[in-house]
Amino acid sequence: MYLEYWKLKRKPFSNTPDPSFYYHSRQHEEALAKLYYVISENDGAGLLTGMYGCGKTMVAKMLLSQIAGMSIPVVCNVMPEMSSVDLLRTVARAMGYSAPATRAELITDALTEAIENAIISHSTRGRQTVLFVDEAHLITNPNTWEALRWILNLHNNESLLFTLIISGHPELERQVNEIPQLAQRIAVRCMLGPFDQMDTASYIRKRLSVAGSERDIFRDDAISVVYQLSGGVPRKINTICSSALALGATTQREKIDAGTVLEAVKKFAIV
Incomplete structure (x- = not known):
């Protein structure tokens, strides 16, 4: 469970359609x-x-x-x-x-x-x-x-x-x-349709904020990789980011960078 490590109050990237996580694209x-x-x-x-x-x-x-x-x-x-x-x-x-x-x-x-x-x-x-x-x-x-x-x-x-x-x-x-x-x-x-890269970044930050994060957990290079791998599809973004947070907590990363995202995708066989 990565919530305690990242100081989050709830899961930010669940794929259930929770209106509190609605992103106003x-x-x-x-x-x-x-x-x-x-x-x-x-x-x-x-x-x-x-x-x-x-x-x-x-x-x-x-x-x-x-x-x-x-x-x-x-x-x-x-x-x-x-x-x-x-x-x-x-x-x-x-x-x-x-x-x-x-x-x-x-x-x-x-x-x-x-x-x-x-x-x-x-x-x-x-x-x-x-x-x-x-x-x-x-x-x-x-x-x-x-x-x-x-x-x-x-x-x-x-x-x-x-x-x-x-x-x-x-x-x-x-x-x-x-x-x-x-x-x-x-x-x-x-x-x-899918998000562009700017919306992908805003979407990730919005969901982390709603979940209780008070800092940027994902570096810009990580967000770029998430966008490339997900194609901007929200459900894929959620799956990739959730896996990256889990791996980052397990390996005690200070932030999620591009390498962490790529490692998580490979480890969890996401794409």
């Missing part, structure tokens, strides 16, 4: 602003794409905290080969409907009616329903996309009753574009 702030806009303006749907490990889940968590007072969030994590019935069941259960567990008993009409009633009930209480569909690039069944489009079409005489946020890997944008009826409903599109 320009691209993440822009994505947050766009997605908040589509929800607050009740403007249909938003699309969030990005490489694996670039912070989509963190952005979603931050967005959830921002809309807590005005909306009812419903989170659906897509599984491989998810059918339309599986999707509707997941959404219905997240809204409090006790959908039967036995597949033979699942009736699409009953599920859609339950979802529609829940959304209307939220609306009459002045609360907007926001559905977050994560890992949506895993959707391969056209009927599953059609189920999402059906939910998105729910409206009263004045406005939409529902906002859809779809999140996934970069190929998701192509998948959505192949469904014109859905693509036309996407009001905002956000793409998260």
